[in-house]
Amino acid sequence: MRKKISRIDVSSIREAQGVLAKSAIRKIDLIRSNTFSNMCGNNIFLKLECYQKTGSFKVRGAVTMIDRLDADSKKAGVIAASAGNHAQGVAYASAMNKMSCTIIMPKNASPAKIAATRSYGADVILEGNNYEESSVYAKEIATKEGRTIVPAFDDPDVIAGQGTVGLEILQDLKHIDEIYVPVGGGGLIAGVSLAIKSINPKISIIGVESTAFPSMKKAIKKGKISKVQEGYTIADGISVKSPGKLPYEIIRDKVDDIVLVDDLSIVKTMFLLLERSKIVTEPAGAASLAYLISNKKSIPKNKNIVSILSGGNVDMYLLGQVVAKGLMQTGRLIKLFIELKDKPGALRNIVNDIAQANVNIVEVVHDRLSSNIPAGTAGVYLSLELENKEQSNVLIELFSKQKIKYKIIK
Template structure:
């Protein structure tokens, strides 16, 4: 693999910033959120990389590496393996340079992400059942066709490009106490930490991983690269089994701590971002803010805290689930199961009681045939929209008063 920058420092990140075409890379906003500041009793600032070109910070590193290619390397083209944001970043940066680009994606990659990658002019090859198998094939393509492999995170050019996020944060806000950054392979936090610590060593930089894939946290604890074999998280952008060797060394040196967050916190945060701030993120993109919110009681008060929202490329079907689960978590939707005698008027009586509580019925599923439904009865599943948790208490009191048997479904 070609490595042109052996030293990754503040100067190399500043050089990357100069290299980036202004038409290709946005300087995205750093905003103070009143909502999350009030929730966390701190000044919470959001770095909106979810509004970056291609919907993710990944294009920064890809553009930096591609800009540094020789003329011959550009003529030969590039190849990368990715199931998501890196694919789109490499494809977009290649199209800006009018270069041939091949992206290897797993066979089970999201059709939406495949279509988005193709829309930037990339030749997409579906090979392998997971990222590791796709990556092996990409190496093979690079070797046989003479293309330059653009890695997702473990390369000096990539890290320098991602580090421009840190430069921009400091350009917009000088007084900072802590910066929280999602960690997958570690390119974003490595670059950001180098930039930030080089300019102000007092600022704490904290990485956030999924509790299902704490590969960087575990590696730092053990003092060596660790591999997480099994896990599941909706935050696929940070579900990395093993961190990069280069990013591992840099994070050990520059990052103050690595913490973890669960999917439940991520879902709630995505929902709050949409409802309160009108910001759509992908699960990995919301991870750093999710950790801040879920651990707000342990934070010191009245600090300036930055959360990097790293991406916004969320699958629309998942987004629908996030909305539904977010409503349930905030007490504004409940699901009930009620077993009724199978005779006319029984369901109407239930509906009338729900109407008295001024509750909206979102969905009704009527079931007579399941084995858990007794003969002569009918089961009814109800999804109900509420104003708040208190309204559900009113509804339940009505059910109890009229001796309506129900079961809350979590």
């Protein structure tokens, strides 16, 4: 059992802040970014929850809820279903309290996230092909072993813990016009909006969802929760088919708008954060800033805007793709297919043209055997590194003068 709060409000969020202050959970800095402020025409402040313990805000809610368990419940241990950040948060909070912890993760969960969760001492069981199936199994184990389930978002104590993010923002910045928050199940934005609106109702709270999983936006529009059709997004942290009931009720009353962002914008933003600010975020963590950057022309200027970067647990293989795709989006890397006569010196002439444009060759791949390559010719795939898009225009102009057949690979 636990002393579950009967009503979540700003006082319960302040109580959660007291709980977190006694733990190792960090008060995360709010920084102004000159780069993104200039880019967006507003004063952009970043709440760096990607630097939090376990790499995500999720640990705040886990620590808060587990703290309210009685001695018998702590002795029996806890269980949670999660594919990532919630798993690590619950595992860390359990380790703090020297409790037994079982995490049910989908069979296709990232090996890196499985390893990270185990590193905090949790017993990880791979069961189910998705979160929903893992959650069903977690409930079965909880009943069988008498463990307490730690929900990812649909719980008042969890929401109170996440709401401490809002209190910290208000402590660090007096004048705020808007706060943009990534939305999955809704726990973070529910807590943040409660904290913010209770103290300063004039501040606008805007939730940001993936275009592939607009579950909260649709729930608000329809006036009821329903599952969205399964889509695909790299932002797995906000890929939730059905939001939480309690978060929905809070968001319906406290949040000013829910907007959508696509993967292309998220990838570009992750790349810019890496290159310009040396900040590593996961896709869901970059969603709120991605919306601001991709919609900078339509957002009124000269405002104080806070973007919550909710997590930094990105898979290293995905991060490599983000860098490559980010370079391509910003015109710094292009891939070309060139058809040449299969004779000595043909490639050398191309290389000379590339050198004349002061472009660096990253990769060269020859292809003589594919069915689309005519006999007597060779296909060459080139990956080229450039300073900017203008430099690529110089190269293309050279190819045109030499009557070289080429195609840009996107």
